[in-house]
Amino acid sequence: VTRSLVISIDAMGGDHGPPVVVPAVAQAAAKLGAEAPTFLLHGDPEALKSEIARCKTAARWDIRPAERVIASDEKPAVALRRGKGTSLWNAVEAVKGGEAGAAVSAGNTGALMAISRLILRMTGELERPPLVATWPGMKGVTTVLDVGANVDCDAARLVQFAIMGEAFHRAAHGVKAPTVGLLNVGSEDMKGHGEVREANRLMREGGFHLDYRGFVEGDDIAKNTVNVVVTDGFSGNIALKTAEGVARFVSGELRKELTSSLPAKLGAFLAQGALRRLRQTINPYAGAPLLGLNGVVVKAHGGTDVRGFAGAVLLAIDLARSGLVGEIDRNMKQLSLAVGPVGDSPVQGAVSS
Amino acid sequence: VTRSLVISIDAMGGDHGPPVVVPAVAQAAAKLGAEAPTFLLHGDPEALKSEIARCKTAARWDIRPAERVIASDEKPAVALRRGKGTSLWNAVEAVKGGEAGAAVSAGNTGALMAISRLILRMTGELERPPLVATWPGMKGVTTVLDVGANVDCDAARLVQFAIMGEAFHRAAHGVKAPTVGLLNVGSEDMKGHGEVREANRLMREGGFHLDYRGFVEGDDIAKNTVNVVVTDGFSGNIALKTAEGVARFVSGELRKELTSSLPAKLGAFLAQGALRRLRQTINPYAGAPLLGLNGVVVKAHGGTDVRGFAGAVLLAIDLARSGLVGEIDRNMKQLSLAVGPVGDSPVQGAVSS
Numbered sequence: 001v002t003r004s005l006v007i008s009i010d011a012m013g014g015d016h017g018p019p020v021v022v023p024a025v026a027q028a029a030a031k032l033g034a035e036a037p038t039f040l041l042h043g044d045p046e047a048l049k050s051e052i053a054r055c056k057t058a059a060r061w062d063i064r065p066a067e068r069v070i071a072s073d074e075k076p077a078v079a080l081r082r083g084k085g086t087s088l089w090n091a092v093e094a095v096k097g098g099e100a101g102a103a104v105s106a107g108n109t110g111a112l113m114a115i116s117r118l119i120l121r122m123t124g125e126l127e128r129p130p131l132v133a134t135w136p137g138m139k140g141v142t143t144v145l146d147v148g149a150n151v152d153c154d155a156a157r158l159v160q161f162a163i164m165g166e167a168f169h170r171a172a173h174g175v176k177a178p179t180v181g182l183l184n185v186g187s188e189d190m191k192g193h194g195e196v197r198e199a200n201r202l203m204r205e206g207g208f209h210l211d212y213r214g215f216v217e218g219d220d221i222a223k224n225t226v227n228v229v230v231t232d233g234f235s236g237n238i239a240l241k242t243a244e245g246v247a248r249f250v251s252g253e254l255r256k257e258l259t260s261s262l263p264a265k266l267g268a269f270l271a272q273g274a275l276r277r278l279r280q281t282i283n284p285y286a287g288a289p290l291l292g293l294n295g296v297v298v299k300a301h302g303g304t305d306v307r308g309f310a311g312a313v314l315l316a317i318d319l320a321r322s323g324l325v326g327e328i329d330r331n332m333k334q335l336s337l338a339v340g341p342v343g344d345s346p347v348q349g350a351v352s353s
Numbered sequence: 354v355t356r357s358l359v360i361s362i363d364a365m366g367g368d369h370g371p372p373v374v375v376p377a378v379a380q381a382a383a384k385l386g387a388e389a390p391t392f393l394l395h396g397d398p399e400a401l402k403s404e405i406a407r408c409k410t411a412a413r414w415d416i417r418p419a420e421r422v423i424a425s426d427e428k429p430a431v432a433l434r435r436g437k438g439t440s441l442w443n444a445v446e447a448v449k450g451g452e453a454g455a456a457v458s459a460g461n462t463g464a465l466m467a468i469s470r471l472i473l474r475m476t477g478e479l480e481r482p483p484l485v486a487t488w489p490g491m492k493g494v495t496t497v498l499d500v501g502a503n504v505d506c507d508a509a510r511l512v513q514f515a516i517m518g519e520a521f522h523r524a525a526h527g528v529k530a531p532t533v534g535l536l537n538v539g540s541e542d543m544k545g546h547g548e549v550r551e552a553n554r555l556m557r558e559g560g561f562h563l564d565y566r567g568f569v570e571g572d573d574i575a576k577n578t579v580n581v582v583v584t585d586g587f588s589g590n591i592a593l594k595t596a597e598g599v600a601r602f603v604s605g606e607l608r609k610e611l612t613s614s615l616p617a618k619l620g621a622f623l624a625q626g627a628l629r630r631l632r633q634t635i636n637p638y639a640g641a642p643l644l645g646l647n648g649v650v651v652k653a654h655g656g657t658d659v660r661g662f663a664g665a666v667l668l669a670i671d672l673a674r675s676g677l678v679g680e681i682d683r684n685m686k687q688l689s690l691a692v693g694p695v696g697d698s699p700v701q702g703a704v705s706s
Binding site: 137192248 | 489490491501504505536538544545546547570571572573574575576584586587588590591592593594595596597598599600601602603604605607619620621622
């Protein structure tokens with residue numbers, strides 16, 4: 001496919017809007033040079049033009065006026081009813097029509113998820129996109145999902161996450177055949193509750209096109225034992241937030257200890273460049289994909305800076321250029337053969353996290 | 354109660370046996386001085402006498418010969434059938450007869466749990482003791498349970514953990530009225546799956562003698578938002594192991610960063626005392642109680658050193674001197690009123706972790 005790629009941007013989303021989004025898109029375009037796609041910027045034309053004027057960039061833009069913006073505290077159900085014509089809605093709609101290969105927004109997470117599901121629909125029999133964490137570890141990053149969207153998960157849903165996470169990891173990190181593990185309280189086949197044991201059986205016997213390695217435990221995430229770790233949204237969310245809390249505690253204790261005496265203070269001063277790099281290693285999250293849609297949508301953090309939003313844009317470009325949606329679809333059909341349809345595709349309201 | 358306390362010790366358990374256990378008991382006795390209890394040491398009399406001869410201690414001992422030892426890799430079901438007369442079995446049996454106020458063992462976890470359940474029985478309608486973690490945080494420690502024993506938990510079991518964790522935290526940490534939270538993916542009442550929502554309702558309406566504060570999230574553990582965090586053994590085990598992995602990763606990165614350049618190396622050298630203290634803050638785990646039994650049993654880590662085993666002995670003494678078993682019993686009766694009996698008390702085989 002040599003047709004040039006188009007990326008659709010919600011230019012008004014997030015805490016900062018155009019002053020962060022426009023320089024971020026310019027940064028991503030500069031990084032890709034001649035390989036850069038064209039960008040549709042959905043939002044207030046005046047605000048966008050004045051930001052673009054400030055960037056000395058060769059990026060190709062196309063401004064798409066959108067009058068309204070979805071507030072960060074708008075309920076997803078309200079956003080669904082009244083969201084038409086907003087920058088977020090229009091950004092996603094461009095993907096549906098085929099005009100754009102991917103959409104990026106730093107806007108309201110619940111609204112983005114609900115509107116994406118309404119406009120793009122989920123592939124196969126999925127209900128809602130899992131939340132995906134890109135987790136730093138000793139040998140690289142681990143893709144962990146679901147970290148919060150689907151609190152109740154049966155075995156078939158866990159297999160769906162494996163399918164989506166594997167295709168995502170390949171597209172985002174260039175790993176040809178990502179390895180996949182299922183999070184459990186032990187590695188033997190009889191460990192854990194009924195749903196993980198059944199998912200383990202399905203993964204082994206279902207004939208999927210992926211490299212499944214069996215059960216893994218919590219400490220395997222930071223060890224990068226496998227590329228993709230699959231879990232339900234309840235345990236995954238608890239693991240993620242617990243880990244964030246521990247990382248913050250360890251850093252805080254360190255700061256305290258390193259300023260507790262004169263030699264330690266001097267040591268901390270001398271080591272401060274090293275500590276700054278360490279913090280960046282621990283917080284690399286730029287954007288998260290909404291997986292399982294018939295199209296690529298990337299959510300950037302609401303409070304992200306230029307570098308973070310640029311990272312989300314680059315991720316969207318990688319996903320749009322990969323065979324992500326097709327690969328997921330192929331394994332989803334295999335899952336239907338293995339267990340039959342696993343539920344319809346209702347457009348529900350708020351997500352859990 | 355002025356009758357002097359007796360603590361029953363499995364002197365052969367753990368990776369090291371008497372060379373660690375005997376000096377550890379002497380250390381605990383020295384710390385308590387005139388308040389020290391009498392110790393029953395179950396094990397090989399010759400080995401014990403030679404270790405005792407090496408310790409210059411005023412501790413009161415009573416050697417109870419036990420011919421056999423349960424191997425660290427013995428299956429719990431086998432240990433149940435053939436464990437009679439071992440140091441572990443006899444240590445627990447002394448609690449049943451009322452001779453000792455508590456038992457301590459660094460032996461095989463699964464065997465200790467199975468034998469304790471057989472000999473002491475669980476209070477109320479409990480099935481098996483939850484695993485308890487003492488989790489360091491910004492303002493002290495949080496008691497977290499279950500971190501692995503009970504993988505499937507309904508609402509009543511979660512309430513049981515709350516009851517046991519609250520009494521444990523009071524006894525172990527001297528907090529008069531420990532606060533309790535239920536681990537979830539959000540703090541609003543409608544968040545999470547059915548069992549946590551029902552447990553939340555029961556905790557609010559059940560009339561228990563404890564200070565329940567509602568849902569908490571993963572990062573609240575390290576923040577010490579509440580004293581006791583309650584969760585099922587699946588999510589709890591994943592959270593604990595994930596956190597251990599992240600703490601190890603953060604420390605490893607730090608070491609790497611701090612030796613990456615000459616100034617950083619110098620900084621690391623100057624700050625090394627601070628870093629050593631930090632590691633101790635992060636790994637304070639000495640012993641874990643087996644809660645919910647009709648008697649106090651403390652499990653020390655198999656590979657623990659003298660300081661660690663002494664900590665487990667001191668914990669056992671605190672628990673034996675507190676009203677732990679009675680307090681748990683009172684709230685368990687309240688739970689029966691609220692939901693009716695919640696299962697009988699089968700003596701099952703292996704535990705999950």
